Amino acid sequence: MADPSSYRPSPGQIPDSPGVYKFRDEHRRVIYVGKAKNLRQRVANYFQDLANLHPRTRSMVTTAASVEWTVVSTEVEALQLEYTWIKEFDPRFNVKYRDDKSYPYLAVTLNEEFPRVQVMRGAKKKGVRYFGPYGHAWAIRETVDLMLRVFPVRTCSAGVFKNAARTGRPCLLGYIDKCSAPCVGRVTPEEHRELAEDFCDFMAGRTGTYIRRLEKDMAQAAEEMEYERAARLRDDAGALKRAMEKSAVVLADATDADLIAVAEDELEAALQIFHVRGGRVRGQRGWVTDKVEAVDTAGLVEHALQQLYGEERGDAVPKEVLVPALPEDTEAVSQWLAERRGSQVSLRIPQRGDKKDLMATVQRNAQQALGLHKTKRASDLTTRSRALEEIAEALGLDTAPLRIECYDISHLQGDDVVASMVVFEDGLARKSEYRRFQIKGFEGQDDVRSMHEVIGRRFKRYLQEKERTGEWDQAPQETAPGPIAEVTGPAPTGPAPTGPAPTGPVAAPAFTPASPADEIEPREDDGRPKRFAYPPQLVVVDGGQPQVAAAQRALDELGIDDIAVCGLAKRLEEVWLPDDDDPVVLPRSSEGLYLLQRVRDEAHRFAITYQRAKRAKRIRTSPLDDVTGLGETRKQALIKHFGSVKKLRQATIEEICEVPGIGRRTAESVAAALASAAPAAPAVNTATGEIMEEDDGGTS
Numbered sequence: 001m002a003d004p005s006s007y008r009p010s011p012g013q014i015p016d017s018p019g020v021y022k023f024r025d026e027h028r029r030v031i032y033v034g035k036a037k038n039l040r041q042r043v044a045n046y047f048q049d050l051a052n053l054h055p056r057t058r059s060m061v062t063t064a065a066s067v068e069w070t071v072v073s074t075e076v077e078a079l080q081l082e083y084t085w086i087k088e089f090d091p092r093f094n095v096k097y098r099d100d101k102s103y104p105y106l107a108v109t110l111n112e113e114f115p116r117v118q119v120m121r122g123a124k125k126k127g128v129r130y131f132g133p134y135g136h137a138w139a140i141r142e143t144v145d146l147m148l149r150v151f152p153v154r155t156c157s158a159g160v161f162k163n164a165a166r167t168g169r170p171c172l173l174g175y176i177d178k179c180s181a182p183c184v185g186r187v188t189p190e191e192h193r194e195l196a197e198d199f200c201d202f203m204a205g206r207t208g209t210y211i212r213r214l215e216k217d218m219a220q221a222a223e224e225m226e227y228e229r230a231a232r233l234r235d236d237a238g239a240l241k242r243a244m245e246k247s248a249v250v251l252a253d254a255t256d257a258d259l260i261a262v263a264e265d266e267l268e269a270a271l272q273i274f275h276v277r278g279g280r281v282r283g284q285r286g287w288v289t290d291k292v293e294a295v296d297t298a299g300l301v302e303h304a305l306q307q308l309y310g311e312e313r314g315d316a317v318p319k320e321v322l323v324p325a326l327p328e329d330t331e332a333v334s335q336w337l338a339e340r341r342g343s344q345v346s347l348r349i350p351q352r353g354d355k356k357d358l359m360a361t362v363q364r365n366a367q368q369a370l371g372l373h374k375t376k377r378a379s380d381l382t383t384r385s386r387a388l389e390e391i392a393e394a395l396g397l398d399t400a401p402l403r404i405e406c407y408d409i410s411h412l413q414g415d416d417v418v419a420s421m422v423v424f425e426d427g428l429a430r431k432s433e434y435r436r437f438q439i440k441g442f443e444g445q446d447d448v449r450s451m452h453e454v455i456g457r458r459f460k461r462y463l464q465e466k467e468r469t470g471e472w473d474q475a476p477q478e479t480a481p482g483p484i485a486e487v488t489g490p491a492p493t494g495p496a497p498t499g500p501a502p503t504g505p506v507a508a509p510a511f512t513p514a515s516p517a518d519e520i521e522p523r524e525d526d527g528r529p530k531r532f533a534y535p536p537q538l539v540v541v542d543g544g545q546p547q548v549a550a551a552q553r554a555l556d557e558l559g560i561d562d563i564a565v566c567g568l569a570k571r572l573e574e575v576w577l578p579d580d581d582d583p584v585v586l587p588r589s590s591e592g593l594y595l596l597q598r599v600r601d602e603a604h605r606f607a608i609t610y611q612r613a614k615r616a617k618r619i620r621t622s623p624l625d626d627v628t629g630l631g632e633t634r635k636q637a638l639i640k641h642f643g644s645v646k647k648l649r650q651a652t653i654e655e656i657c658e659v660p661g662i663g664r665r666t667a668e669s670v671a672a673a674l675a676s677a678a679p680a681a682p683a684v685n686t687a688t689g690e691i692m693e694e695d696d697g698g699t700s
Contacts, residue, residue, distance in 0.1 A: 033091050
């Protein structure tokens with residue numbers, strides 16, 4: 001590991017001009033390329049105290065052995081040079097998008113004497129017109145098959161073309177009029193090229209002209225009683241319309257634009273691009289990347305723009321590029337795009353209307369792509385085995401942690417405090433083992449105390465199961481007494497044990513039974529795993545040193561010393577161990593870190609989902625719920641009759657009796673319940689700030 005101070009240039013050496021800089025390692029390999037408006041300020045940032053640097057930046061500067069720079073005239077030149085060097089040197093610490101597949105394009109080889117329509121992949125060639133990319137090659141072939149009725153362009157390979165020219169006989173497509181057969185001289189090279197250019201115009205979005213022309217010719221043929229020709233023209237127009245329907249209209253103003261969306265987490269990012277031409281989605285593609293440098297959404301967008309348009313010219317760069325975040329130097333990037341297109345390019349964030357709605361669709365595609373990528377990566381057995389081995393090595397475990405449990409605390413400003421427990425076995429989520437907890441041992445916000453309570457309750461139940469089966473003869477140690485909170489979880493597939501009460505002043509956590517059968521002691525031979533019956537090899541908590549210490553203290557109080565504990569802190573993805581003052585920093589490319597992060601994120605998702613559900617249920621609580629004998633049907637009848645709980649509260653008993661199905665005794669109970677329940681403060685939707693009135697019939 002190099003000391004950055006050993007190669008730090010003096011401030012006077014670095015110019016304050018725009019430019020591009022390169023970090024090289026001890027073998028003179030370029031490991032990072034960056035650009036700056038002011039080289040002196042930017043490069044100096046890399047040589048501050050290592051503790052203040054982002055972990056990824058810290059890793060880069062300690063790997064490097066030298067830094068050099070090149071001065072340019074403008075920020076636009078810096079952007080272009082940065083792209084060129086990244087492509088040339090392929091630096092390991094730069095974000096590089098990689099296609100998650102080789103997307104096929106519909107290509108027209110206008111650089112040949114007889115242009116050919118075909119499916120192409122890979123690098124683009126000069127003189128070839130491309131349309132797409134498409135998700136599947138068969139989608140291109142279906143579109144081409146429809147359009148060959150109207151534009152009978154050559155689709156055969158060079159070998160087939162030469163063989164037909166030698167024998168004087170066209171291929172099958174020539175006989176069924178889906179090819180103009182230039183190989184045997186049915187059309188001249190000029191006529192065939194005109195067909196190919198018309199094909200390109202139609203694919204580029206200029207569709208109305210050809211359809212109107214076909215319909216006009218069809219009407220004229222019908223007037224002249226050339227019904228066979230009219231029928232063929234009708235079928236041709238229908239084929240073009242079906243080809244158009246394959247790409248739905250998404251923007252009514254015939255916009256030419258590319259929409260870029262980014263989904264990201266701490267380690268990876270997924271990019272989705274929709275290519276809209278003539279108001280229709282003409283292509284879609286996606287990339288994924290490892291975040292090997294400290295980069296935000298704006299930086300990811302800038303890298304994406306460089307990779308998308310670095311080799312493009314003319315119409316391949318659209319008039320409008322819609323992004324989720326603007327690059328740091330928006331003006332320079334816009335100017336760079338304009339130079340590549342040859343005219344002005346609008347680079348902006350959509351704020352309203354159809355474009356914002358379409359951007360939301362692109363964003364959903366990006367989120368799904370990231371999730372799919374993570375699922376594929378996690379499902380790989382070799383990858384999962386390596387991840388578990390890396391965790392065991394980093395934490396000093398004797399064996400790989402085949403069962404990992406992760407805990408997270410969630411609340412809203414101290415209200416509705418809940419916790420989650422998620423389980424991963426062999427590196428895969430085991431959702432049937434997930435559990436949810438309510439924290440009622442104390443009031444207010446205290447994540448550390450909440451974590452201690454949850455870990456204690458979970459493993460107290462584990463010891464009860466061991467004691468019941470005779471595998472544990474030591475009573476749990478006493479812990480601070482407190483109220484018992486319910487534990488809820490996924491609907492069980494069989495009877496759930498309750499177990500005997502533990503020794504000591506703290507009772508066992510009470511489960512919310514799914515059915516009366518849950519309260520019956522399970523049979524010894526039922527073959528089903530008992531709740532909390534299996535211990536993990538590793539407990540992961542969402543948090544840093546305080547949460548880890550609380551979890552370890554809970555295990556110590558119960559006399560459990562064979563379960564490892566660690567915490568994963570969100571800010572720098574550091575792994576904390578009990579009684580260690582310094583965290584364990586796993587390499588950014590570590591599969592073990594990826595697995596720990598995935599476990600932590602799943603626990604957070606499960607906890608916050610439960611917390612939001614509890615909050616929503618609390619907001620919907622009505623004083624009518626406390627009226628004995630008043631079911632849901634009559635409750636809804638009351639609300640429908642009066643319009644809201646507020647108006648029902650103002651009604652007299654006689655007015656309540658007018659509601660069908662409500663007798664005087666029930667009306668008196670309703671009036672008494674509403675009178676005793678003081679009107680609550682209006683509920684507020686925390687997402688929108690909107691005050692939720694009682695008129696919805698559920699709040700009070």
